[in-house]
Amino acid sequence: MQSEYILEMEDIKKSFVSNKVLDGVSIAIKPGEVRALMGENGAGKSTLMKILGGIYHADTGLIKINGEPVVINTVDDARRYGISFIHQEISNVPSMNLAENFFLGREPKKKNHLVDTKKMHEETRKALDVLGIRLETTRLIQGLSIAQQQMLEIARAINENARIIIMDEPTASLANDEVSDLFNQIRRLKEKNVAILYISHRLEETFQICDTVTVLRDGQFIGTKNTAETNDKELISMMVGREFKDMYGNERAVGGDVVMEVEHLSSAYVKDVTFTLRKGEILGLSGLVGAGRTETALAIFGIDKVTSGTIKMNGKLVKIKCPEDAIRAGIALVPEDRKSQGLFLCHSIATNLTFQVLREFIYRLHVDRKKEKEIVETYKTKLSIRMASIDQLAQELSGGNQQKVVISKWLANKPQVIIMDEPTRGIDVGAKAEIYKLMSDLTKEGVSIIMISSELPEIINHSSRIAVMSEGRLVKILDPAQDKISQEIVMSYAVEGGTE
Numbered sequence: 001m002q003s004e005y006i007l008e009m010e011d012i013k014k015s016f017v018s019n020k021v022l023d024g025v026s027i028a029i030k031p032g033e034v035r036a037l038m039g040e041n042g043a044g045k046s047t048l049m050k051i052l053g054g055i056y057h058a059d060t061g062l063i064k065i066n067g068e069p070v071v072i073n074t075v076d077d078a079r080r081y082g083i084s085f086i087h088q089e090i091s092n093v094p095s096m097n098l099a100e101n102f103f104l105g106r107e108p109k110k111k112n113h114l115v116d117t118k119k120m121h122e123e124t125r126k127a128l129d130v131l132g133i134r135l136e137t138t139r140l141i142q143g144l145s146i147a148q149q150q151m152l153e154i155a156r157a158i159n160e161n162a163r164i165i166i167m168d169e170p171t172a173s174l175a176n177d178e179v180s181d182l183f184n185q186i187r188r189l190k191e192k193n194v195a196i197l198y199i200s201h202r203l204e205e206t207f208q209i210c211d212t213v214t215v216l217r218d219g220q221f222i223g224t225k226n227t228a229e230t231n232d233k234e235l236i237s238m239m240v241g242r243e244f245k246d247m248y249g250n251e252r253a254v255g256g257d258v259v260m261e262v263e264h265l266s267s268a269y270v271k272d273v274t275f276t277l278r279k280g281e282i283l284g285l286s287g288l289v290g291a292g293r294t295e296t297a298l299a300i301f302g303i304d305k306v307t308s309g310t311i312k313m314n315g316k317l318v319k320i321k322c323p324e325d326a327i328r329a330g331i332a333l334v335p336e337d338r339k340s341q342g343l344f345l346c347h348s349i350a351t352n353l354t355f356q357v358l359r360e361f362i363y364r365l366h367v368d369r370k371k372e373k374e375i376v377e378t379y380k381t382k383l384s385i386r387m388a389s390i391d392q393l394a395q396e397l398s399g400g401n402q403q404k405v406v407i408s409k410w411l412a413n414k415p416q417v418i419i420m421d422e423p424t425r426g427i428d429v430g431a432k433a434e435i436y437k438l439m440s441d442l443t444k445e446g447v448s449i450i451m452i453s454s455e456l457p458e459i460i461n462h463s464s465r466i467a468v469m470s471e472g473r474l475v476k477i478l479d480p481a482q483d484k485i486s487q488e489i490v491m492s493y494a495v496e497g498g499t500e
């Protein structure tokens with residue numbers, strides 16, 4: 001008998017050593033259904049989907065496709081059942097070109113068994129055109145933005161004729177217009193009866209694009225709701241297991257003396273950027289993706305070459321040619337792409353957390369384990385980082401918990417200025433509030449923060465002042481003491497580049 005469900009996962013259990021991660025989770029999805037999976041960092045969302053995608057094996061439980069029990073042992077098995085996975089942490093090979101990456105593991109062959117490169121490029125071109133992606137297929141993955149790489153993965157899933165597509169936090173690094181492109185694609189896939197499993201921490205997206213939502217908490221199935229019949233408040237309390245109060249505090253840090261002066265700073269990507277940063281303030285850096293916000297951070301931090309302009313710290317000119325110079329000057333950067341820039345994934349959490357302060361407590365070439373443990377314990381509690389032990393490998397942490405380790409790493413270094421690039425990307429509702437609290441505490445201790453964020457409510461509620469960038473230039477600094485501030489006003493500068 002034909003099942004009404006394209007996918008059923010029944011009573012899935014999974015432990016990593018003694019850590020019980022999924023404790024009997026069941027879901028059933030119909031063709032053309034968009035199902036949100038929500039829950040706090042470490043709740044088990046990615047793990048459940050990795051089991052479906054053939055990356056992990058469930059300890060017990062059953063998976064059915066169209067009512068038929070199936071065994072999914074490998075990624076290829078999953079692919080054969082029409083399951084395609086767009087990952088939370090993008091893992092393209094940087095040295096490959098677009099076409100090679102697109103067909104990785106399923107290269108078209110010629111009669112003589114050699115890879116049909118011509119066909120590969122033609123097919124890739126076609127698939128990219130469907131999504132309106134104008135990149136050359138000979139271009140290397142290296143240098144593509146996360147958003148571009150993600151679109152590439154979506155194009156690949158469509159090209160593979162997937163019937164079930166898993167999207168693990170697909171919009172985390174997309175700009176507003178890219179999100180609406182993605183949603184249009186999802187609607188089109190829906191019409192073709194493709195089922196979509198959509199993991200996100202953003203409630204508004206769940207209500208916008210998903211038909212149903214399943215909430216997990218601590219590896220347990222909490223419930224499934226129709227999005228039309230639930231609301232923010234109910235979902236949040238399902239996720240955190242208690243009533244949840246206001247997530248944005250209404251305190252706004254007020255800056256003191258000028259700590260940092262950036263004057264006429266230019267690099268290959270930004271032009272003539274000038275601003276000051278005051279002691280204990282949060283300067284919000286807003287703008288569309290690609291406006292040069294991250295690139296401003298990279299120039300200040302000595303990663304991108306500065307072609308002209310100066311940086312002063314406490315009135316003194318500093319020369320920053322590399323990240324070490326920046327760190328010595330008291331500047332820290334919490335990067336956007338934590339996988340390639342923020343973490344040593346194959347090292348333990350303890351090593352990651354204390355890397356920057358290692359110098360301080362290496363004594364006679366011995367790492368002071370006691371001190372190391374102390375630092376880790378402090379931040380583990382402060383940010384409620386979910387880990388089995390501090391010696392666990394960073395790659396085993398859930399996405400949001402990895403982000404917390406990156407932030408902790410830099411906090412442990414006690415910088416004067418901390419640049420945070422999308423600090424709450426991938427962070428669950430509860431932890432978001434913890435990070436805002438932490439930022440507020442830091443400013444009270446006199447630390448100055450530059451916060452790059454694409455989330456306008458975050459920028460508006462937490463910035464002492466707001467700098468808006470557009471096309472590589474800083475076009476406006478808004479000060480709530482003098483200027484009216486709203487999402488529309490900030491957007492108008494971001495879009496029109498200040499041509500009022």
Ligand SMILES: Nc1ncnc2c1ncn2[C@@H]1O[C@H](COP(=O)(O)OP(=O)(O)OP(=O)(O)O)[C@@H](O)[C@H]1O
Nearest residue numbers: 016021041042043044045046047396397398399400
């Ligand atoms: N390979 C692994 N080895 C050991 N533990 C793991 C491994 N993968 C995941 N875990 C643990 O399983 C738990 C659930 O992780 P998972 O990645 O599924 O969470 P998540 O709900 O996707 O969270 P996030 O919102 O932060 O991405 C976490 O406690 C994590 O540390």
Ligand SMILES: [Mg+2]
Nearest residue numbers: 046088398399
């Ligand atoms: Mg995850």
